[in-house]
Amino acid sequence: MLIELQIENWMSFRDKTVFSTAASRERQHGERLPQLSKYKLKILPVAAIYGANASGKTAFFRAMSFVKDLVVDGTRPDAFILVEPFKLQAKYKDSPSKFSFSILVEDRIHIFSFSVTRKTVLEEKLTEIQPAGEKVLYHRKSGKCKFDSALPDQKFLQFAFQGTRENQLFLTNAISQKVETFRPVFDWFDDTLELVSPDSQYARFDQFLDEEHSLYTIMNAILPKLDTGIHSIGGEEVPFDSILIPENFKTEIREKLKAGDAARIEVGRTSERIIITRQEGEISAKKLVTFHTSQEGEEIKFDLRQESDGSQRLLDLLPAFFAICAKNSKKVFVIDELDRSLHTLMTRRLVQLFLTSCSPNSRAQLFLTTHDVMLMDQEILRRDEMWITEKSKNGASTLHSFSEYKDVRSDKDIQKSYLQGRMGGIPKVLVNTCLTDIKSMSGQD
Numbered sequence: 001m002l003i004e005l006q007i008e009n010w011m012s013f014r015d016k017t018v019f020s021t022a023a024s025r026e027r028q029h030g031e032r033l034p035q036l037s038k039y040k041l042k043i044l045p046v047a048a049i050y051g052a053n054a055s056g057k058t059a060f061f062r063a064m065s066f067v068k069d070l071v072v073d074g075t076r077p078d079a080f081i082l083v084e085p086f087k088l089q090a091k092y093k094d095s096p097s098k099f100s101f102s103i104l105v106e107d108r109i110h111i112f113s114f115s116v117t118r119k120t121v122l123e124e125k126l127t128e129i130q131p132a133g134e135k136v137l138y139h140r141k142s143g144k145c146k147f148d149s150a151l152p153d154q155k156f157l158q159f160a161f162q163g164t165r166e167n168q169l170f171l172t173n174a175i176s177q178k179v180e181t182f183r184p185v186f187d188w189f190d191d192t193l194e195l196v197s198p199d200s201q202y203a204r205f206d207q208f209l210d211e212e213h214s215l216y217t218i219m220n221a222i223l224p225k226l227d228t229g230i231h232s233i234g235g236e237e238v239p240f241d242s243i244l245i246p247e248n249f250k251t252e253i254r255e256k257l258k259a260g261d262a263a264r265i266e267v268g269r270t271s272e273r274i275i276i277t278r279q280e281g282e283i284s285a286k287k288l289v290t291f292h293t294s295q296e297g298e299e300i301k302f303d304l305r306q307e308s309d310g311s312q313r314l315l316d317l318l319p320a321f322f323a324i325c326a327k328n329s330k331k332v333f334v335i336d337e338l339d340r341s342l343h344t345l346m347t348r349r350l351v352q353l354f355l356t357s358c359s360p361n362s363r364a365q366l367f368l369t370t371h372d373v374m375l376m377d378q379e380i381l382r383r384d385e386m387w388i389t390e391k392s393k394n395g396a397s398t399l400h401s402f403s404e405y406k407d408v409r410s411d412k413d414i415q416k417s418y419l420q421g422r423m424g425g426i427p428k429v430l431v432n433t434c435l436t437d438i439k440s441m442s443g444q445d
Contacts (some may be wrong), residue, residue, distance in 0.1 A: 001021070001034065001103065001104040001330070001332065001363055001365055002101070002102070002103055002104075002193075002332050002365060002367070003020070003021055003022065003102040003103060003104060004018065004019065004020045004021065004022070004100070004101075005018075005019045005063075005064070005099075005100070006018050006019075006098070006099070006113075007060075007063045007097075007099055007100075008097065008099075009085045009092050009095055009096065009097045009098060010059065010063050010066075010084065010085070010086070010097045010099070011056075011059035011062065011063070011084050011085075011397075012055075012056045012059045012086065012391060012396060012397040013056060013059060013060070013086070013396070013397050013399075014086040014088075014092060014395075014397075015396060016098070017397070017398065018399075019047075019060070019399060020401075021043050021047065021365070022041055022042070022043065023041075023042040023043060023044050024382075024383075024384040024401075024403050026382060026383060026384065026403065028378065028382045028383070029355075029381075029382050030042070031359075031360075032045065032355060032358040032359060032362075033045065033358075033360065034358070034359070034360060034361070034362050034363060035360040035361075036104065036107075036109075038107065038131055039109060039129070039131060043104075043365075044384060044385050045354075045355070045358040045362065045364065045365050045366065046351065046354065046355065046358075046365065046366045046367070046381065046385050047366075047367045047368075047385050047387055048368055048375050048381060048385065048386050048387065049367070049368065049369045049387045049388070049389060049399070050369075050370065050373075050387065050388050050389070051369075051388055051389030051390060052390070052391070054391065055389040055390055055391045055397060056389035056390075056397030056398075056399065057336070057369035057389050058336055058337075058369065059397060060369070060389065060399065061195070061334060061336040061369060062084075063099065064195060064334055065195050065197075066082065066084075066099075067101065068189050068190075068193055068195060069082075070116075070169060070172070071169060071171060071172055071186065071189040071190070072186075072189055072190045074168055074169070074172040074173070074176075075165070075168055077165060077167075078167075079167065080118045080119065080167070081116050081117070081119070081120075081121075081167055083097045083117065084097075086395075088394065088395040094117065095117075096115040096116060096117050096122050097115065097116055097117075098113070098114075098115040099115075100112070100113035103188050104363070105185055105188050106184050108128060108129070108130075109128075109129040110126060110127065110128055110129065110185050111125070111127040111129060112125075112127075112185055113125050113127075114169060119166070120167060121140070121166065121167065121168065121169060123139075123140060124138075124140040124141075124169060124170055124171070125138070125139045125140070126138050126171065126182065126185065135148055135150075136148060137151065137181075137182070138157075138170065140161070140170050145157075145170060152181070153179075156179070157174075157179065157181075159177075160173060160174050160177040160179055161174075163177065171185065171186055172186075174186075192331060193332050193334070194320065194323075194331055194332065194333045194334070195334050195336075196316070196320060196333065196336065197336050198336055198337040198340045200316070207319075208233050208235075208315075209235035209275055209286050209288060215319060215322065216233075218322055219233055219315075219318065219319075220232045220233060222318065226314065226346075228308075228310075228311045229292050229311075230290045230291070230292060230307070230311060231299075232291045233288060233290050233291070233315070234289060235275070235286035235287065235288060235289065236286060236287055236289045236301065237284070237286055238274065238285050238287050239285070240276065240283045240284070240285045243265065243272075243274060243285060244267055245265060245267065253276060253283070257276065257277075257278050257283065258278065259278050259279075259281075260278075261278065262275055262276065263275070263276040263277075271303075271304045271305040272287050272288075272303070273287065273288040274286065274288075275287075275288075287303075287304075289301050289302065289303060289304065290302045290304065290307055290311075308341075309341040310341040310342055310343065310346075312341075313341040313342055314342065314346070317335070317338075317350065320333050320335065321350055321353055321354055323364075324354055324364040324365070324366055325353060325354055325356075325357040325364070326364075328363075329362075329363070329364040330363045331364050331365075332365045332367070333365070333366050333367070334368070335366070335367070335368045335369075336369050337369055337370065337371075338350070338351075338368040338369070338370050338372070339370045339371060339372040344372050344374040345374070347372050347374070348372075348374055348375060348380070351366070351368075351375060351381075352380065354366050376414050377414070378414065382403075383401070383402040383403040383414075384401050384402070386401070386402040386414070387399060387400065387401050388400050388402070402414065
């Protein structure tokens with residue numbers, strides 16, 4: 001679980017910004033809050049982030065994406081760290097960007113923090129939080145790293161650190177050097193944290209084509225009930241040579257694809273999703289297709305590109321909701337623009353589907369950015385589960401929870417207050433001035 005995120009000097013977030021999932025004292029929907037009895041904490045399973053266009057919602061999402069990529073994929077030798085500091089004040093250009101993740105890993109809270117410039121990691125720290133205090137597992141600073149004396153293999157830890165490049169996180173290099181002590185924290189970023197951008201597609205769509213896989217069964221049971229016209233999904237054999245990808249890529253697949261392995265291909269312009277395997281030495285390809293029922297009761301096949309944007313978006317999102325609703329799930333999904341191409345009632349139902357799976361013992365979380373004010377409803381979300389990004393005149397973003405507003409009561413019509421601009425987070429568009437300028441430039445009176 002994500003307990004707290006801090007970012008500073010990242011894109012439009014100039015100043016230190018804190019996003020906390022520790023529940024406030026309000027009692028609303030308390031029955032579904034996960035409880036960490038060991039730490040005497042209740043954690044929010046969901047958070048919706050609102051705000052005007054360019055107010056910082058996507059910058060918040062990209063902060064998480066940047067950290068995940070830096071931890072999991074690392075950097076190449078002599079490559080720049082792809083950090084994006086605040087650009088609207090000169091002094092921040094060369095100042096470090098700072099990140100801190102407080103996360104629940106194996107029922108223990110860890111804080112992983114670091115500060116970086118484009119060229120180097122200036123500081124990095126991993127701390128384990130215990131009910132009676134905290135223990136710094138390692139602290140990297142000024143080219144040195146100090147380890148907790150209770151950690152095993154001190155000499156090897158120092159050896160692993162000496163092999164860590166200036167532009168590389170020690171956590172990343174430690175795992176590559178098979179230091180298993182810190183693997184649970186690394187695995188949280190690698191396996192637990194899942195990021196879904198507005199244009200991303202579900203990476204494991206090959207599971208849709210496997211009739212023996214549980215996801216295939218679940219999808220085909222749910223789809224007829226969603227009023228999209230799709231009654232099932234499946235795979236269709238396609239000639240490998242007909243796939244619209246570069247010939248050198250096809251050659252590489254032929255040379256490197258081994259029996260039992262699979263290659264997933266997404267052909268952007270046609271929205272085709274293809275799985276390629278080697279069977280009995282021969283290359284085989286299947287593409288994902290949907291099936292509708294005609295008025296005569298006949299099954300009609302559709303290519304994915306023939307489906308609406310909303311239907312395609314739904315196919316991408318449903319597996320994420322199945323994953324976080326699964327029993328004993330510990331997934332943390334962050335979805336940017338959840339409502340893109342979806343009807344507002346569909347967005348509402350998806351969030352409600354997740355919330356019905358939440359309990360004091362659940363550990364999955366859903367964070368989303370959205371413009372959908374239909375979700376701004378205290379029958380669904382608590383005040384501390386609704387957040388607003390806002391950009392000041394100097395271009396710096398801030399992030400605030402609705403629970404910080406004293407006049408937001410449990411009986412308050414939040415949608416109305418938000419749309420009236422009483423809580424910020426809405427576009428300040430000078431419509432009349434724009435119309436006057438347009439008429440003037442077009443020669444109208």
